Amino acid sequence: MVKDKHGMGEPDKDGEKVSLTTNSGEPVPDNQNSKSAGPNGPLLMEDYHYFEKMAQFNREEIPERIVHAKGGGAYGTFTVTNDEIAEYSCADLFSEVGKETDVFVRFSTVAGSRGSADTVRDPRGFAVKFYTNEGNWDLVGNNTPVFFIRDPSKFPDFIHTQKEVPGSGLKDPTPQWDFWSLSPESLHQITILFSDRGIPASWRHMNGYSSHTLSLYNESGERYWVKFHFKTDQGIKNLDPEEAKRIAGENPNYHREDLWTAIENGEYPTWTLEAQIMPEEEAEEYHINPFDLTRVWPHGDYPPIEVGTLELNKNPSNFFQEVEESAFSPAHLVPGIAPSPDKMLQGRIPSYDDAHRYRLGVNFENIPVNKPKNAEKNNYHQNGFMRTDGNLGSGPNYEPNSFGGPIEKPSVKAPPLKISGNADRYKPQERIDNYKQPGDLFHKVMNEEQRQHLMDNFAENIKPVDEKIQKRQLTHFYKADPDLGRGVAERLNIDITEAVDQKLIELDDTKIRNAKKVEDLL
Structure with a gap:
């Protein structure tokens, strides 16, 4: 093979190619689409290729995060300013105007290593941990409302294109453009990424989005689909590419320092949380697949309603323990908030906690920044690395039991989600428009x-x-x-x-x- 200066080699020619296989040698029939219950249904546990792919991906690097390695964070509060959302969700944190919930927020770049510069052109992670009375809710999103792909099976491959090439260990734009040009669903995201908003002036001057569609349900068991948006109250500000390059060379921690300094000076940044709400029954007929992560819901169809204000007002006292050891997961939900059939969300739910168990250990939620503050953590999990909470003491470690151990709470069960279809790998066809x-x-x-x-x-x-x-x-x-x-x-x-x-x-x-x-x- 003829190799270029970065060791990538020439683009392949037409002809027979080597078959992709699992680690055990089994040929892979479809590497682009996860197996789901019907075209729009949840993903299936039997999709071994996906789980093997993600498990392998989650263990590629130690000890830093594989993605979102470089970042910073702060504590603050979320305050409800409009209780209209309580009509759609029975979540306690939305129950009344003025209700405050403690939060921890981590901002990050996606592709770079822990020592990379803050001012590169890259999406920014925007992860919020709400310490609610019913447990922790993690709203794990980015500063863009869409993403590059719509199926989680493609995620490890996509991230590999954003890293250094394996031959030389150097950056090369070839893999990312090769991947994007072969994955037209990425066009919406890269149009945002290469726009003026691709390099925020600071974390304080950018929006945050759930990106995924989540679901809300109320006490009557009615379900609604929702997209959340954090709109910066400081206004959108961006850096031009030349200024960003200059800053990267002078201060690679520019965004981290900006947030720290602003909070130390009492200039507390705030964001207004808004929500787009869609009744459950409208999803099937809506002209856009509402669970497609590469698309937005036009505001004219589903106008955002104000929910509350997020304020950051306290810096960490120990960066490693509170920022580096913080762990967020879209699986961390509370009663009144639930997943949707968004395939990317379904894929992230098992993957994030699996990555945390590898990076931080099986008891990562005993680390103070990750522990529920306002709710008890009662279960029968025991042992494992770094168990520091008493390890259940001498109490029972099984359920059901006759000794007063914690039991299930049926009243918080989410309403059933109607699904249908054959178990298969479905290539998106209906309501798909990449352009x-x-x-x-x-x-x-x-x-x-x-x-x-x-x-x-x-x-x-x-x-x-x-x-x-x-x-x-x-x-x-x-x-x-x-x-x-x-x-x-x-x-x-x-x-x-x-x-x-x-x-x-x-x-x-x-x-x-x-x-x-x-x-x-x-």
Whole structure:
């Protein structure tokens, strides 16, 4: 094989390829789609390939986090300012206006190592631990409302493309653009990532999103789907790429220092929590799959309602114990809040805690920052590394028992979720459009200056990549918006007609922008 300077090798040629297998040698029939109960149903425990893939991925590095390794955090409070949400959820933390809940928030970059710079172009993690009276609720999201992929089986592969290449240990844009160009569902996220918002000026000046759809249920057993948004009250501020590079060289902990300094000076940052609510029955007929992590719900269809205010007002006293050892998981929910059939969310639920058990030990929730503050932790788990809470004493370590041990509480059971379908690996087909929303973001939301910056950023980053991959990605840009495809192509000195299907070139730009599915035009 001929290798480039980073050891990646040349793009593969057409022909027979080596079969992908599990660690035991079993051929893998589908590496792109997890096995679910029906096209939109929850994932199945029998999907051994997915669990093996994630278990292997979670154990790749020690001791830092594989993703979101570099970050900082602070304590604060969440205060309910509008109890309208109590109509949809019986969660105690939403029960009345003025109710306060202690929180710990961790911000992070996604791809870099623990020693990387804060001001790189990368999504930012935005993880909030609510210490509620009913246990800890972790709202684990990012500063973007969407993500690169919609199926968790692709996650380890995607993250590998963001890391150093295995041959040289150096950064190379080839893997990420190769992956993105072969995964058109990533287009919405990378349009945000390479926009002006791709490098926040500080953690205080960016929004946070649940990204995933969650579910709420009330005391009557009615279910609603919800997306949460933390809107910064400081206003959105970003860094231009050259300024970000300069700061990275001078102070790689720039964002961490900014948050620490602001809180020490009494300049407590705040965010307004908003929620988009969708009645359960509307999900099936809505023109967008509401559980697709690559899509947003238009605010005109589901206007956000105010929920409360998040304020950060106390710095950690020991960075390692409180920030590095903090552990968040989308599996940590409380009565009134439940998962949805979002396949990425379903995949994250077992994976996060598994990663924490590997990184911090099986008793990671005994670490003070992770322990429930306002609720008892009663179960029959025992032993394991770093057990420090009495280990059940001499009491019973099984259930049911006759000695007064903790028992289940049926009253907090979530309403049943109706599912149907054959157990299989489903390639998304219905209500899937990878181009409409990123195209609207470019054409309708961004102003002319922002559009120029986006095209400059795209071209600058993809410039070193093989032309075959460039042209494949240009096709996706063009399908989202012809002006986007042409603009990036011009910056790369590529004739757009050599990259895009001639039938598409011959169509009117407006027709492409308004098409329900661009593929239907070809």
